[in-house]
Amino acid sequence: MDFWLSLGFKGNPYVVKPLPGSEDGRELLVGRDRELRALLRRVRESDMHVVLEGPNGVGKTSLVSVATWVASEDYRQGRSQQLYLPLPEPLQIKEDAEEFISSCYFAIARAFLEHEDTLKRAGRTVPRTKDLNLWLNSPVLRSRAGGITSPFGGFSAAVGASANTSQGFTQAGFRAACKKWLSEAFPDGSGGFIGLIDNLELIDVSSDAQRVIEEIRTPSSNFQELAG
Incomplete structure (x- = not known):
């Protein structure tokens, strides 16, 4: 170069x-x-x-x-x-x-x-993109009121910080949520x-x-x- x-x-x-x-x-x-x-x-x-x-x-x-x-x-x-x-x-x-x-x-x-x-x-139809953007781009998610709220459905976690890992996405129903978004945004x-x-x-x-x-x-x- x-x-x-x-x-x-x-x-x-x-x-x-x-x-x-x-x-x-x-x-x-x-x-x-x-x-x-x-x-x-x-x-x-x-x-x-x-x-x-x-x-x-x-x-x-x-x-x-x-x-x-x-x-x-x-x-x-x-x-x-x-x-x-x-x-x-x-x-x-x-x-x-x-x-x-x-x-x-x-x-x-x-x-x-x-x-x-x-x-x-x-x-x-589009997902809650503000939450989605935070979820995808934040290396650490902070829980509030004893749990973490995600655009994929909430899941329980201890109050504090939780690493934003692939396993976390799986636990939160990430794939199921993507399929739902696709079916809503793009009907057959x-x-x-x-x-x-x-x-x-x-x-x-x-x-x-x-x-x-x-x-x-x-x-x-x-x-x-x-x-x-």
């Missing part, structure tokens, strides 16, 4: 980044109209996980980003009744399915925070969050990747994974 900066560049000019999910990204996605239409059709008409295959750098992530933006724009312009919104960042698959599923739920919770205004303008057929699971090839054995994808189908209902 220092080498390119010394030459007057802001960064390595040979690094190609995915196109953004925006109007500019849509304009720059050239020669992929057929693939874009096919991807949008699969997302809107199927509850299956859509898988994109192709060599590294061919533009899979760009296609997903732009498709998500187009789907959101179609809703805003009244061309569709399905509201699709992106998760904050791509998900990296892990060989431990349980760990990966947890990361999906946390991404969904963050997405509710990020898209709160959009969801409210669309008349969709009305849209959802689009998540990109990137770089499946990082898992050495294809059977492992298939196993993880199979395991996440049921617990991640209302959550579409677009795998690159």
Whole structure:
């Protein structure tokens, strides 16, 4: 990086980044109209996980980003009744399915925070985002009146401080709450969050990747994974 900066560049000019999910990204996605239409059709008409295959750098992530933006724009312009919104960042698959599923739920919770205004303008139900933001971003939760109140339902705890750990989320019904939020914000057929699971090839054995994808189908209902 220092080498390119010394030459007057802001960064390595040979690094190609995915196109953004925006109007500019849509304009720059050239020669992929057929693939874009096919991807949008699969997302809107199927509850299956859509898988994109192709060599590294061919533009899979760009296609997903732009498709998500187009789907959101179609809703805003009244061309569709399905509201699709992106998760904050791509998900990296892990060989431990349980760990990966947890990361999906946390991404969904963050997405509710990020898209709160959009969801409210669309008349969709959203969780108590003030409490959710505190819960997700505070390393320590302080209990009051002998218990801790969370947006996932209260649970008892000694007065004082409690570490904000993954186990705490599980005890508070975090996953059940996420499913409830999804069903309320996105009733059947009305849209959802689009998540990109990137770089499946990082898992050495294809059977492992298939196993993880199979395991996440049921617990991640209302959550579409677009795998690159």
